[in-house]
Amino acid sequence: MARSGMQLPPSASGSGLQLSRRDLLRVLGVAGAGVAIASCGSDSSGGGGSSTASKEVTVGSNASDAVPKKAYEEVFAGFNKATGLTAKVNTVDHNTFQEQINSYLQGRPDDMFMWFAGYRMQFFAERGLATPVSDVWEKVGANYSDALKAASTGVDGKQYFIPFYYYPWAFFYRKSVFEKNGYQPAKTWDELVALSKQMQKDGLTPIAFADKDGWPAMGTFDYLNMRINGYDFHINLMGGKESWTDPKVTKVFDTWRELLPYHQEGSLGRTWQDAAKTLADKKAGLYLLGMFVGQQFQGAAADDLDFFAFPAIDSTIGTDSVEAPIDGFMLSKKLQNEEGAKKLLEYLAGAEAVNTYLKSDPNNIAANTTADTSGYSALQKKAVDLIGSAKHISQFLDRDTRPDFASTVMIPSLQTFIRNPNDVAGLTKKIEEQKKSIFAG
């Protein structure tokens, strides 16, 4: 918009209009006024930034939903009180924020912005759109596990990210359904298949499933790949370093195909909320999803919700990896107030901030290991143990690989697999061809 607007005046003078000098002056005057206004705008914001440099830190927030938004308001109020600085929060709709991140970071970004760990963070760090925060990590590193530090580190070895909370993915189920039918959580693949068969006999849909939006099925792929081929292979595959036509990948799809008959039918027309409802209504036995599935469970049903880890497939690998996307904070490149922003990061890395947050939004787990967990629900405590026992934490397919690859290749490919699980060779060949063309750039 701005660019095309800028092009109008020069071409106006070039198109042979015969303006009198007075007209010309008038036009120039108007244009000049426009420029003056524009420069005023930038001056005042720039000037304002520098004059209160030590006081104000701007924050770009994607926490647009009511619950997280309110929770963050309380966190930032705590920061203002504790330090005397002011966090000026600019909240943008979650999806819009994500879609506009490229232009946002290149324009006039806020000092600090909310973002995701893993490849999604490394990408912007590598492109020089983020400020390293290794010095902050030196002060607060003791609050975090090594896995979290690794998830916050860019390819150059510097840290760029402060984790705030995360939520694990697992097989969720209702305790009452398991008690009534005498089911046991599955520890191995064979147990999972046997459990599914039993549920089918008992008239339940064994595994609730939805992939209309394209991303939920990624969780199943991630877990299968990590259980069959291990975390390192998974991350290398995501990073474009392994081939999709590798027999190891074929094995992932072959294993998945074995379980597909126990998945809820019609998944490509269903949202995760509807699939979660079938679990809540006790029509489905299991659902592999993130802990946010709890949003669909209220009251007593919420207490009835439980989960078990994705079962082991290869006993030499076991269940050493957990898929637990981490949300947190990064600093943009063009900092107006570096000192204040780092102070804010330090505050957010402390236990007090995340305690305040989780009090208002208990659907997550604090990334900070020193945070107060006494108020946690049984489900949250179990999630802490699950993540604590993990050697590796993956971030979810669309956070562990290039966003263009995830959205334009993997979403359609996984949907194709669900639709037609028999042509794995053709599918992986197409994925590999597209991967090569995308990772080439």
Next chain:
Amino acid sequence: MAVVRSSPAGAATRRRRRLLTRRDKLVLALMVGIPTLVHVGLVWVPALGSIALSFARWDGIGGLDTIQWIGTLNYRQIFTIYPPFWPAVQHNIIWLAFFIVVPTVFGLFLAVQLDKQLRGSRIYQSILFLPVVLSLAIVGFIWQLIYAPEQGLINNLLGRTEQGNLIDWLGNPKLNLWAVLIAASWRHVGYIMILYLAGLKSLDPTLREAAAIDGANEWQAFRRVVFPALKPINVVIGVITVIESLRAFDIVYVINKGTNGLELLSVLVTNNIIGEASRIGFGSTLAVILLVVSLAFIIPYLVVYFRGSFSRELR
């Protein structure tokens, strides 16, 4: 002014100036110039920019110097290894054919019925026109509720909400395009109807009377007299239908972002350019292909129309 008056060509200039004063010229220049500039700035510059970028690889980060020029690689990849492309072309063609046949014919039928001065025809008219007021995105939301597998209206009416017998209207790639076309037609019919109705109302009633006197029955009068007289409306509707079919986007985007059987060229452009994907070159290539397809439909149409109607009017 003084300079002009004392110049040797002053007389000629003065005579011309009487027809068109300096002020008139300025006004005219502005009236022609501003729209031209807007047009060039908002249509031609972006279009030429897209064409240029279609030969590039760029993720939109950094200055223009970070653009890599890769020749026709994007085109080759789209035609060979990009699985959604050919389905998208096919779906756009199906969309166009369906829109030409179903909503157009049905809209014409409704318009003819409403033109018969039925009682309460205003009410029917409003009801049928109501969906046109809604954006296609909202139409998409409404029909998602109707098509939902377990909670949806249709499956509940049919009693097919159980595992094993449910109809997956929006998830089954063999069904979902047709389901969406019905939803889109629900809106489009009202639009077509109102256009035809306007045409029918403006028709000279003596034409029909003359046909009746000549002994034509209702179908013959419609077929031989009324429909041919609606030709200008038909042209407008033809253009609208082509445009609506090629720019179809919002309804499939709200349903599943245009994947799994609902691929359309417009959605592929968006999916590649907007959002974090930022495959600006690749998406531009798709946009150029869509532009070429649109031109292939619209240029011959307009050429035929303008040549025909102008020459007739001038004679």
